[in-house]
Amino acid sequence: MGRVKSKDKRNKRGMLGLGSMFEAYTFLMGFALIIWAAVFYFAFDMLMNIGVIYPANYAEYRIDEVCEQIETASEVTADLIPDVCHYVVFSEDGEVLAGDLSEKDVETAWKVLSNKNYSDGKFYRVILRTDEYVVLQYSLKSQYRSMWMNEHLPKPENLMLFFILFGCIGIMQIFAKRFGSVIRKKMTPMRGALEQIGDRNLDFKINYSGVREIDECLVALDDMRYALKTSLQKQWETEQEKSRQMSALAHDIKTPLTVVRGNSELLLETELTDEQKNYADYISGSALQIQNYVQTLIEVTKPQEGIEQAPVNVRVSEILADIKKQTMGLSEVYQLQINWKEEFTPLKDTNVQAVPDDENSEVIISVVYDHVVRAVINAVRNAAEHTPKGGIINIIATYNGLELAFTVEDSGSGFTPEALAHGTEQFFMDDSSRTGGSHYGIGLFFAKKAAKEHGGEIVLANSKETGGGKVRIYFMV
Numbered sequence: 001m002g003r004v005k006s007k008d009k010r011n012k013r014g015m016l017g018l019g020s021m022f023e024a025y026t027f028l029m030g031f032a033l034i035i036w037a038a039v040f041y042f043a044f045d046m047l048m049n050i051g052v053i054y055p056a057n058y059a060e061y062r063i064d065e066v067c068e069q070i071e072t073a074s075e076v077t078a079d080l081i082p083d084v085c086h087y088v089v090f091s092e093d094g095e096v097l098a099g100d101l102s103e104k105d106v107e108t109a110w111k112v113l114s115n116k117n118y119s120d121g122k123f124y125r126v127i128l129r130t131d132e133y134v135v136l137q138y139s140l141k142s143q144y145r146s147m148w149m150n151e152h153l154p155k156p157e158n159l160m161l162f163f164i165l166f167g168c169i170g171i172m173q174i175f176a177k178r179f180g181s182v183i184r185k186k187m188t189p190m191r192g193a194l195e196q197i198g199d200r201n202l203d204f205k206i207n208y209s210g211v212r213e214i215d216e217c218l219v220a221l222d223d224m225r226y227a228l229k230t231s232l233q234k235q236w237e238t239e240q241e242k243s244r245q246m247s248a249l250a251h252d253i254k255t256p257l258t259v260v261r262g263n264s265e266l267l268l269e270t271e272l273t274d275e276q277k278n279y280a281d282y283i284s285g286s287a288l289q290i291q292n293y294v295q296t297l298i299e300v301t302k303p304q305e306g307i308e309q310a311p312v313n314v315r316v317s318e319i320l321a322d323i324k325k326q327t328m329g330l331s332e333v334y335q336l337q338i339n340w341k342e343e344f345t346p347l348k349d350t351n352v353q354a355v356p357d358d359e360n361s362e363v364i365i366s367v368v369y370d371h372v373v374r375a376v377i378n379a380v381r382n383a384a385e386h387t388p389k390g391g392i393i394n395i396i397a398t399y400n401g402l403e404l405a406f407t408v409e410d411s412g413s414g415f416t417p418e419a420l421a422h423g424t425e426q427f428f429m430d431d432s433s434r435t436g437g438s439h440y441g442i443g444l445f446f447a448k449k450a451a452k453e454h455g456g457e458i459v460l461a462n463s464k465e466t467g468g469g470k471v472r473i474y475f476m477v
Contacts, residue, residue: 017212021182029175036167044160052145053156059084059138063125070127076134084143090133101137109135186211193221202229250294257294261287282329289326289377293442309368316363316404320397323376323406327395330377334384336391343398365404365477367454372475375450376406378443379458379471383410386469394466403456405474412468415460423460424448447473 047053062082070080076098081087088099088109096106112124113133127134142156153159186209196204206222208215264284272280324340331338383393387410394409415423422428426445448458455476463470 016210018183018214021211022179025175025179029172032171032175033168036171037164040160040164040167044156047156048142054084054143054145056140056142058143059123059140060125063136063138067125067127070134071129076129076132081136082138084138086137088135088137090135092131092133097132105137109137186214190214190218190221193218193225197221197225197228202232253290253294257287257291261291278332282332285326285329286333289374293374309371311366311368313364313366314369316365316399319365319367319369319372319404322373323380323397326373326377327380327393330380330384331393334387335389336384336387336393339392339394341394341396343396345398345400363399367404367475367477368450371450371453372404375447375458375473376408378447379406379408379473382443383408383412383469383471386410386412388412392466403474403476405456405472408471408473409463409466410468411466414462414467415469420460420462424458444471447471451475 044053048055059082062084066080066082070076073080076087076089078087078100086099086101086105088101088106089097090110090113091097094110099106101109108122109124113126113135123138123140125136125138127136144150144153144156154162189207189209193204193206196202202225204225206218206225208218261284264280264287267280268277268284320342327338327340330336380393380395387393391411393411394407396407398405398407419428424444424447426442428445444458444460451458451473456474458471458473461470461472462468
């Protein structure tokens with residue numbers, strides 16, 4: 001029947017969408033803004049009622065209260081003037097008798113007295129006395145009871161609007177952060193799912209958020225998780241089956257190899273010519289190498305790479321002699337000419353001295369012997385398989401006290417661009433490349449592993465001298 005898709009399991013009824021959530025938060029924020037403004041208007045009205053702030057018509061109200069007193073007083077003094085007004089007293093001929101108006105405002109007050117329609121944005125009230133005129137200056141705006149506050153603070157209306165605006169911005173910030181916090185919380189299941197997939201854990205259960213759009217993404221993510229898990233499971237099973245088949249094949253090869261090696265050893269015990277003994281010796285040595293390669297094939301097909309061995313102390317001359325012997329055996333099989341050269345030179349900017357030829361056999365290095373030999377022979381075998389009969393292979397072995405290096409050049413067709421880029425990858429196959437043949441992408445891969453095991457590297461190139469392939473492999477010793 002197959003797997004029921006996650007989206008068929010989710011009941012979308014009752015789920016909240018992002019749009020609905022945003023509308024709800026917008027409504028609540030608008031309601032909070034209205035409440036905030038109403039609170040300030042109520043506070044402003046309360047301050048007026050208790051006398052902290054005077055209403056806009058307070059000055060006219062106070063003038064009406066004291067108008068009669070000013071008209072009948074024997075002398076106009078500042079005590080008679082309301083605290084929300086400024087005043088000036090003129091004689092009949094315009095002489096200033098008293099007052100607290102500035103010089104400019106005095107001129108304006110006289111103009112108002114002469115022409116009652118004159119105005120400069122302020123309001124004036126003229127009170128007639130015997131032989132005198134009292135002009136009161138006032139404003140129709142709310143004021144603080146304290147004169148200091150009137151002089152140093154914004155108008156009450158402006159201050160109220162400032163606090164309302166400031167509060168509205170604060171409320172919007174609070175709701176924006178709250179909305180963002182809720183969205184982040186709703187996104188937690190998605191972040192958790194992505195982290196699980198990032199950690200390559202595909203066996204987990206999706207927790208849904210309750211938000212329609214996010215849950216739709218989680219449904220798609222769950223389907224992807226299941227598909228990826230199924231794909232990786234099939235791939236793993238395929239790889240396991242391939243490894244089992246290759247391991248079984250490698251074990252089956254051991255039996256005929258044992259027969260070949262045993263018979264070659266029996267041949268060596270009979271009376272043979274020198275040439276026949278060489279051939280039998282090559283057969284025995286090659287059979288042993290094939291057994292080693294089969295063992296390597298078994299190891300590299302395991303889940304963990306089982307090619308690690310402990311290094312041993314060995315003479316450089318022994319390694320070179322073993323590699324040279326196997327190389328000469330390959331040259332007989334492939335009918336090739338081998339140009340073998342050994343160089344012992346110091347590196348620049350080091351204290352390593354050249355090793356005299358008569359002391360070569362005494363130089364000892366610490367390496368994994370079998371891995372080094374097999375790595376180099378793999379490179380030589382790759383060259384031999386792609387060199388025509390009668391061709392030439394140049395092998396240069398160098399040692400400078402820090403590294404043991406081998407350069408293998410052949411006169412074959414050379415590496416293709418793809419082989420240069422991927423030739424050392426495991427199971428890389430290219431019909432037109434030099435990594436095919438009987439190695440099936442294992443030979444150079446093993447050589448690279450062995451080189452890296454010793455802190456070295458393998459480099460593929462094409463030789464300018466021979467026109468064929470060029471492999472340089474070195475080991476730090």
